[in-house]
Amino acid sequence: MxxxxxxxxxxxxxxxxxxxxxxxxxxxxxxxxxxxxxxxxxxxxxxxxxxxxxxxxxxxxxxxxxxxxxxxxxxxxxxxxxxxxxxxxxxxxxxxxxxxxxxxxxxxxxxxxxxxxxxxxxxxxxxxxxxxxxxxxxxxxxxxxxxxxxxxxxxxxxxxxxxxxxxxTLTILVQPVHAHYKPISSNVAVLRLPPRLAGSMYDQLFANSEFYPKDKDSILCNKLNLGTFMAIPKKYFSKCDPKRGILPPSYAILSVWNTKDVFKLQVKGVSPLAHACCVGTRLLDEWMPWLRLPSFPDVFRPFGVYFLYGLHMEGKCGAQLMKCLCAFVHNMGRDGGGCGAIVAELGQRDPVRDVVPHWRKFSWAEDMWCIKNLHKGSFQNSDWFTSRSSSPVIFVDPRDF
Missing domain, CATH: 3.40.630.30 (Gcn5-related N-acetyltransferase (GNAT))
Incomplete structure (x- = not known):
């Protein structure tokens, strides 16, 4: 061609x-x-x-x-x-x-x-x-x-x-991975869901969202997918059976995609002063580790990221459970080697957006999505533009990131 x-x-x-x-x-x-x-x-x-x-x-x-x-x-x-x-x-x-x-x-x-x-x-x-x-x-x-x-x-x-x-317009939230483990409440249990169960739950949770892919099974079974994880209060552990659809009143769920074998990121063009300040935070952390400083990672060398997708929370404890899941993934990244940041991209009306931990200077608020009707030539006259989704959630395909 x-x-x-x-x-x-x-x-x-x-x-x-x-x-x-x-x-x-x-x-x-x-x-x-x-x-x-x-x-x-x-x-x-x-x-x-x-x-x-x-x-x-x-x-x-x-x-x-x-x-x-x-x-x-x-x-x-x-x-x-x-x-x-x-x-x-x-x-x-x-x-x-x-x-x-x-x-x-x-x-x-x-x-x-x-x-x-x-x-x-x-x-x-x-x-x-x-x-x-x-x-x-x-x-x-x-x-x-x-x-x-x-x-x-x-x-x-x-x-x-x-x-x-x-x-x-979506928001990209970035949480750098630093040297210290993030604490996870002893009252929270983190479960790993098999791909088939995760797909079944996602079908129910994201059916009314926008951009939810029909081939989600190929994503969940992909070698780059590190797993789907669910956080629940431990007091409901014995009564919870996701395979039978029995869920606790509060829970949080997300999946993790490993980009390290696809691409590396690297920050270039910063001033010598900014570079020195970032190095200084790591040196200070090494000298006084008991302070548990969230030192600035070395983003001036190539690093990979873990991408979070399929984020959802339910119940009055949902926000706390989602934060625990994000801490769990941070610790995965720390142990995995070569992971410099945890990234999530969420719609601006998505309630999870206000819960995911991130560094403001690393994140950016407006990732703009533009669209076109390939057959009508004018997107404004298409049915997708005039019909509004009943869900505030936009499902971001990790393969797009």
């Missing part, structure tokens, strides 16, 4: 503009494109404007972030006769709820990169259009993407040039 597009070449004089077919869009081929794509990723993720940035370093094959979806593709834009890779985009298609137990086929677009030297030629737009066409052929009715609301180039590309509309 290939598509030639026209790119505008900078004129030799102000009055001269030349249009030549310079760019070809192809499907990713590991033998031809792997090294070039990795180089492009590094080039595009260097911190810009001298500001601190969070750099993502993919592990292994560049297609690893989408390979856990049954329907997925990665496209590359090649320049000139030599086939220089100047752009890349990834996408997948899945079936999810749009709220009120109604399922729809949805495409997720991610990982758009264009070489800094080849921007403003419409390459990003053409990559999006070509990917949308592939998604339509696979039966997708809608497509969506996520970006930080402060990323103006990305927001403008999708909303002003590609016909997407701002749809949902």
């Amino acid at each position: 290939s598509l030639k597009i026209a790119a505008e070449v900078y004129p030799k004089s102000p009055s001269e503009t030349v249009m030549e077919p310079l760019i070809v869009v192809n499907e990713y081929d590991e033998d031809r494109h792997k090294v070039a794509v990795e180089k492009l990723e590094r080039l595009c993720e260097v911190g810009q404007s001298g500001k601190p940035s969070l750099v993502t370093d993919l592990m292994g094959d560049p297609i690893c972030r989408i390979r856990h979806f049954q329907l997925h593709v990665m496209l590359v834009a090649e320049y000139g006769e030599g086939g220089e890779v100047v752009g890349v985009i990834r996408g997948c298609v899945k079936t999810v709820t749009r709220g009120n137990s109604v399922y729809v086929k949805l495409a997720y677009i991610l990982g758009l990169r264009v070489s800094p030297r080849h921007r403003r030629f419409g390459i990003g737009t053409k990559l999006v259009e070509h990917l949308e066409e592939w998604c339509k052929q696979k039966g997708a009715k809608y497509a969506y993407m996520a970006t930080d609301c402060t990323n103006e180039p990305s927001v403008n590309l999708f909303t002003k040039k590609c016909g997407y509309s701002k749809f949902r």
Whole structure:
């Protein structure tokens, strides 16, 4: 599959503009494109404007972030006769709820990169259009993407040039993993649920939410899934039997996804003073461990994260139980090695959002999701936009993170 597009070449004089077919869009081929794509990723993720940035370093094959979806593709834009890779985009298609137990086929677009030297030629737009066409052929009715609301180039590309509309705004909560265990109340029992039982419970809890994936079994049984955990008061332990649907009046549940083998994160571009202060907190913690300081982890070297999903709490003790579960996962990350943070992404109306522990300076409040109806061309006229889900919960697929 290939598509030639026209790119505008900078004129030799102000009055001269030349249009030549310079760019070809192809499907990713590991033998031809792997090294070039990795180089492009590094080039595009260097911190810009001298500001601190969070750099993502993919592990292994560049297609690893989408390979856990049954329907997925990665496209590359090649320049000139030599086939220089100047752009890349990834996408997948899945079936999810749009709220009120109604399922729809949805495409997720991610990982758009264009070489800094080849921007403003419409390459990003053409990559999006070509990917949308592939998604339509696979039966997708809608497509969506996520970006930080402060990323103006990305927001403008999708909303002003590609016909997407701002749809949902989520909050990303980040809890760094430090050297000390977090205490868990002796009155709380933490149970590990088998995948089939976890899937059955999630079907009941998230049926009316948005973006709940129909293939949740493939997520819960995936090797990157570290388990589904449930916290209950110990006084109800003998009376509780989740397999038979007998649950206590208060409980909390979540699942843990391990991203360490998919990508690493690293903070770059901070000032020497900020770096020294972070190192100082760790040295102070080593010298006086009895103070149990939540020292700042070494985020200036590559680190992995554990992603929390499927978070739900019930009853008057639900908030306390959810905090215990988050502490339990923090301790898992501490023992697991190489885990620098625990991350959760939640809708702004989700009651769990106010309970999950996090560091405010590490977290960001507005992760913007934009969406488009691939068949009507105008999302505002689609039924998903006009119908409101009965649930405040947005289920974030860990494969999307």
